[in-house]
Amino acid sequence: SQTCTEFDLETELDRIQALSFRFAYNLRKHESVGIAAPQIGLDKRVFMYLDGKTTRMIINPQLEVLDDEMTLLSEGCLSIPGLRYFVARHANVRLTGFDLLGSPIVSEPNDFTARIFQHEVDHLNGKLIVDHLAHERRTEFEDLWREQAGIISKKRQNKKNKRKKR
Numbered sequence: 001s002q003t004c005t006e007f008d009l010e011t012e013l014d015r016i017q018a019l020s021f022r023f024a025y026n027l028r029k030h031e032s033v034g035i036a037a038p039q040i041g042l043d044k045r046v047f048m049y050l051d052g053k054t055t056r057m058i059i060n061p062q063l064e065v066l067d068d069e070m071t072l073l074s075e076g077c078l079s080i081p082g083l084r085y086f087v088a089r090h091a092n093v094r095l096t097g098f099d100l101l102g103s104p105i106v107s108e109p110n111d112f113t114a115r116i117f118q119h120e121v122d123h124l125n126g127k128l129i130v131d132h133l134a135h136e137r138r139t140e141f142e143d144l145w146r147e148q149a150g151i152i153s154k155k156r157q158n159k160k161n162k163r164k165k166r
Helices: 009-029 112-124 135-148 154-165
Strands: 034-036 046-051 054-065 070-076 084-090 093-098 104-107
Touching: 009 034, 009 046, 009 054, 034 112, 046 112, 054 112, 070 112, 084 112, 093 112
Parallel strands: none
Antiparallel strands: 034 046, 046 054, 054 093, 070 084, 093 104
8 A cells, every 4th residue: 555645735625625525425324433535546645534423524634643652442444344453542643634624723632533533544654454463463364354355375275174174
């Protein structure tokens, strides 16, 4: 995966505003708390999240970690539906960016919203929740993903064959 490119607010703000409906539709359709541009086929630095019952769009977000405090919670992701993993995230962050009107935003959440911001910015930086997993858990995920896609690794297939012979 690759890092998404920034929007040019002077020339692309109308486009972003038009895209906001697509973001909101997909966010609600999938009953999610956040959705990033790559998840709807865009290579741009923008995401939408739920703030209570209100959707908010963050354009060209930049994330700063404020301290070393971490939290560990289970996360799901629209990019890997049906799977959840425990992910350690920073408890306190500062997010800067722009809203749908092009006005600057600064937010310093220290709750679940901080986790949403980090998750969505990860997408914009080409990362998924599985990129935060330890090597062993990552390998389990990759095997499961291949199996679901019908591509079972030789190692895993050999283990299955050995079990059948018993």
